[in-house]
Amino acid sequence: MSDRQDFASDQTDRPIRATALLTVAEVLAEPVVQAGAPEVLVGGTALDAEVRWAHVSDSAGVARLLDGGELLLSTGAGWPEEADEQRAFVRGLRRAGIAGIVLELGVSHARVPDAVADECAETGLALIVLTSEVKFVAVTEAVHRALISAQTDALSERQRLHELFTALSLQGAPADVVVAETARALGSPVVLQNLAHEVIAVEPLRVPVDEVLARLADDGESVPVQARGVRWGTLSALQGPAHPAGRLTVLEQGATALAFGCLADGGDAEWSILAQSGLIDDLLGARFASPADIAARLAAGGFVFDGHHCHGIVAHGAVSASELAYRARQVGCAVVAARVDSHDVALLSVPASVPFTDAMISRIVGPDRTVFVGPSAEDVLGLLASLRIARDLAAGDHPGAGPRVRRVEDRPLERLVASLRDDHRLHEHSERMLAPLVEHDRERRGDLVDVLAALVAHPGNRSAAAAASHLSRSVFYQRLTLIAELLGADLDDGETLAALHLALTARRSAAHG
Structure with a gap:
């Protein structure tokens, strides 16, 4: 047998728990452990358990001395001999929160007791046997060295992140830049939404936007964006690779930078403007990989096509896009509005049960304004065409020409050109x-x-x-x-x-x- 000591106190000094931890699988990959020819009897997801320390003990009463997260190294010399007691022993270790059991086969146990193996399998506790002799002190040294290295890396990475996001805050970086940097740091898509669930900014990292938004509820992790007791939104990321500083730490750093930016801008009103203008810019510029991406962003803000009349409109006049959006919501419409080329541009989703009359349009855009209305659309591409046609109609307008509400349906030449746009x-x-x-x-x-x-x-x-x-x-x-x-x-x-x-x-x- 290897030389080893089993201290009377049966306790091991350990560092304060850190974010940077190893997994059982990573410990098994250490060369000193591989030298023991390990065989995994209970693995799978159990090998993902986090190890914060390695503890050597053969005592049957070791469970009461553990704090959780330990990987127990043992020869089983002091383990109970009866099956019921062995099961109780494993359950006690499980309740203590250990990461797993590594049992060295030899004089004490030529094979793993059936009761131990069965209980580990039933409770999902990692169980590994070493078929060749190793020095447990070498294993603990390797584990502790790896843990300290991981902690050092975590501290270094936290400092780098702190400097990065502090610089972004001081530079007044816009929300989309902060979101993009957060996504790059995490290696997974990141989404910023306001309290109305409008998408303020998204960095999908080559994943379709509609897929990102659909997966957030089940496959995402989120932190609030808030400061001074006021919450403005949520920063979310899809699950991804482990990060030395901890994924939630990265998200929190990004959320802090966004909160500072929101404070500097005077609140989340600018965010809503950014979300809507960005969506309209992306739609008009065809900056989307798939219409489903735009549809998902519209749907996140309550804009739907089914059972609704959807139109693109352009309004001349002095009322702001935010005022137009407010009036549209007052009459039960979902709306996305922005200022484009000195005109208010909007996308309207009107319930089919609500008559889309000239009077209703005038109520939305405000008095004494000329508004140009594109044809009804059933999907994103149709909405893009509707908005483009409305803009064409507005661009050809002259003072005093036509009624205050001008629909493309009343302009046969505009309809013809729109239908032949790509010819x-x-x-x-x-x-x-x-x-x-x-x-x-x-x-x-x-x-x-x-x-x-x-x-x-x-x-x-x-x-x-x-x-x-x-x-x-x-x-x-x-x-x-x-x-x-x-x-x-x-x-x-x-x-x-x-x-x-x-x-x-x-x-x-x-x-x-």
Whole structure:
């Protein structure tokens, strides 16, 4: 047998419990343990148990002297001999919270007692036998050395994280940057949500966003984002690889940086604006791997398609996007709103039971505003098309043109261009017809394209077209003469005007992409 000591006190001095711990499986991988030719009798998830210390004892009363997390190394010399007592012995060790049992076979036990093996299997307690002799002191030294190394690594990593997130706080880094750094540190997707469950920022790390959001409830760990007794949201991460400092420690560091940022910004109002503007920007820019990603982000904020009328709208006027969003919610609509290119842009989800009338739209956008409404959409791609069409309609608007609520359904040319948006022949037609005017305006900083747009927007009323162009009638007519010469076209011909109107509409649609 190996030389070993079994102290009368049957206790082992140990360090204060640290976050950085080994698992039973990691202890088994140590070369000194492998030298004992270990055989795992009870393993599986039991090998994931955390080991915070190694304890050597052959005493039958060792359980009362343990604090939990110990890996018991023993020859079994003092273990009870009766099966019932052996089972009680194992149950006592389990209640003490030990990580597992390593039994060296030899003089005391040529094989593991059946009662011990059965009880370990039933209670899920790791049981390993060493078939060759090892020095237990060498095992404890290796375990303790690894634990101290892990603790040192944890302290170093905590310091690095503290410096990283402190720097982000001092720099006033936006929420999405903090979330991205947290995800990179953890090696798993991270999501920041406000109290309304809107997604403020997400770093999916190549995992589909809809999958990340769906898995959070069952496969996530979360910490609150709060300061001074006020909670603003939740920072969550999917399960991932172990981190030297502890995964929750990383999340808490990220949440602290976010809380400081929220305090500096005056609360979570900016977060809601960030969430909604980011969603609209991603939608308009087609910055999503799958429509399901956008659908999941919309659904997190209560925006659904089933049983609802969903539209993209654009509103001219001075009322803020946040005011528009507030009014939409007052009439029972789910809404995502943001300021884009000096206009309020919004996505509306209206219950099918609520009539989507002009009066309701006016109530949402506020009085004395012109609003452009895209067609109804049934999914994310349809919603993107609806919003793009509404923006096209708004871009072609001129003061005094049309009613205050303008729906794309009332604009057949807009509908046609929207349906042919991806047809290269439409864009070739636009470029071919307008090329002389575009080149003239680019070289001379002219306004011929705008003048032509005013003309087709006010057919048969050139005085109104001149007023819309902010030109005198004489200057306006001079511009028309130059346009006709450059195009080699008769601007009094209805077919020519229709072709030019189509080209202008297609050009505007392409500009809003």
